[in-house]
Amino acid sequence: MNKTFAFTSLLLAFFISILNTTNINIVLPIMIDVFQTDLKTVTWVLNAYTIAFAVFLLTAAKLADQFGRKRAFMIGVLVFTITSLLLGFSQSIKIFIVLRIVQGLSAAIIVPVVAPLMLALVTKDKVPLVTGVMGGLGALAAAIGPLLGGVLTEKLDWQWVFYINIPFGIIIIILGYLGIKESFDSTVSKRxxxxxxxxxxxxxxxxxxxxxxxxxxxxxxxxxxxxxxxxxxxxxxxxxxxxxxxEPMLPLWLFKNIKFSSCNVTMLFVAIGMMSTMVVFPLFLQQVIGRNPMDSGFFLAIYAFGSMAASILSAPLTKKIQTRTLIITGLLLSTLGTYLLTYLTLQSPTWDYIWRLLVNGAGLGMILAPLTTKIILEVPTEKVTIANGVSNVARNIGTALGVAIMSAVMNFMFNGLNLHDMTNMTSAYHDTFKFSCLFFLLAAFSALGIGRGKFIEEQNKKAKGES
CATH class of the missing domain: 1.10.287 (Helix Hairpins)
Known part of the structure; x- marks a missing residue:
């Protein structure tokens, strides 16, 4: 029963931390009217969270290792829940942005400790299954975030995008208190x-x-x-x-492991490449195809569903297929899926969008779960928290860089174009999709350093070495 409580608590916490990065997008236009401000100011509701999350990840991971992962987790969830309540009550955009910074800091405490706390509940041969479920859950949160945000706003009010976190937070705290066992990194002091x-x-x-x-x-x-x-x-x-x-904050010797370093470089390039679908594709749908924001949310949900399914299905495959082969296959599939977006036009039926996004999403699911598994297995058990923090920092930097790069490419492609000429606009978007394929190919190249070996074979070798 305690394990059930612990798993439920950890998975719910991981779910709402991802959900909160996607469900807020739908209410940004409403917040412009509510707070009597402009789009540039409101975008800091997103930026404040993103920056705070990225900056505090490694620090939070290290402190959790030193002073207790369960303690850090409980504090993170408590602060996240309280800030969700305060965000709903907020009457000032400045206070709102400050609260989003605090919420980003609390999410940075939660995310890196979820994996080590979950891994403490299972044997090593179940690691791929755990990372697969987490990957699938993250994809599900990303998929339903915009849709849930739209429904809550329409049926209740925009503040419910934040209030929805409160009952989840209470359940997580109660179940976490009852089910999670405290753990530390026994190799470090509290200095x-x-x-x-x-x-x-x-x-x-x-x-x-x-x-x-x-x-x-x-x-x-x-x-x-x-x-x-x-x-x-x-x-x-x-x-x-x-x-x-x-007592270094970050043990630099981790990066002497070529496989670990290759995994994180791969994660960086994957995050950049993902922005072609997450950022450029919705703009293409709305500016060229003439779809509305809810349609964009639906199509991104299809993309996330493909990722969720592949993430869960990839777990048993790691026992039969070399991890590197699985990841590179996923990268090539994502490259293909992104390139196939260049064939979409005003005349394309809905099914053409759906199957292309499923291919693209399936590639992503085949990448992230095995990649996360590999990162976890390439470090000593007591260093999983800090290793998970490193991979999350790589992903967040890649996301921020990806948005910047895709925006710069689009600005270059659109330079001098008549924005009402849909033929040229379509061509410009297609060229942007083609350019983004480069980053998946770079990720495939860096993944060559991940090393060979099926998951079970690697565990057997480690077991023999330890004995």
Whole structure:
């Protein structure tokens, strides 16, 4: 019974943390009227959460390892739930954005500890199944987020996009308290690497903030260049510090493992490539095809459904197929699915959209679950939290960079075009889809470093080595 409570609590927490990044998009236009503000200001409701989440991920992972993963999880869920209530009551856009920062910080506490807490409940041969279920659940949250946001707004009010988190939060806290066992990284002390936290936070903040601002200011802006320089200097200082402190915030020796490093580079490129479907495709639907936002939400749900199904089905495949082969197959499938979007026109029937998005989503599902499994298995058990934090940072930086790159490519493609000429507009979007395929191919190249071996074979080798 305790395991059931623990699994339910952890999966629900992971679900709402993903849901909260997608269901809010539908209410942004309403918030412009409610708070009497403009679109540029309202977009910071999204940006504030994204930046806070990315910046605090590794710090939260390290603190959880030091002071208790269950404790961190419970605090994260409690803060997430309280901020959801306060967001619904908020009467000022400035206070709203501050609360979104706090909510992003709380999500950064929750996400990296879910995997290690779940893995403590199962044997190692069940790791692919756990990551497959988590991948499927994440895809489901992404799929129903916009639809749920639309239904809650229409039937109740826009604040219910946040209020819906409250009953979930209460259930998660009760079940988590009853079912989850406390765990730590026994190899580290409780000494906090303050300089490491500071320099890494500055580095990640500067980079993500630059990507968020680049479309308004331009890639050649002194402000953007300055932020990138701050990022690089802070990162170099961080690496220097981590090599000389007794208790480093991030164990750099993890990156000496080529397989682990290759997994994270692959994750970065995949996140960039995904933005062609997540960002460019909805714009194509609305600006060229003439679909409404709800139609866009429906088609993205199809994409996420394909990812969810493939993510769950890929778990047993890891016992029969080499992990690297499975991931590269998924990357090639995502490349194909994205390229097939270039054949969509005003005359294309709905089914043509659906099967292309299913192919694209299936490729993504075949990538993320095995990739997450590989990252977890390439580090010692006590380092799973920090390793999971690294992969999430790679994914979030890739997402921010992907939005910036796709926006820059679209601006280049649209330069000088008559925006009412649908033939040229269609061609420009198709060229953007083709360009985005490059990142899946780069991911496939980096995945070559992941190494060979089926999951069971790798576990047997490790077992023999330990004995």
């Amino acid at each position: 906090i690497d303050y300089l490491g936290v500071l320099t890494l936070s500055i580095s990640i903040f500067s980079l993500v903030f630059a990507f968020v601002q680049v479309n308004d200011l331009g890639w050649g802006s002194p402000y953007i260049i300055g932020l990138v320089l701050i990022c690089m200097i802070s990162l170099l200082f961080f690496i220097f510090l981590e090599k000389h402190v007794r």
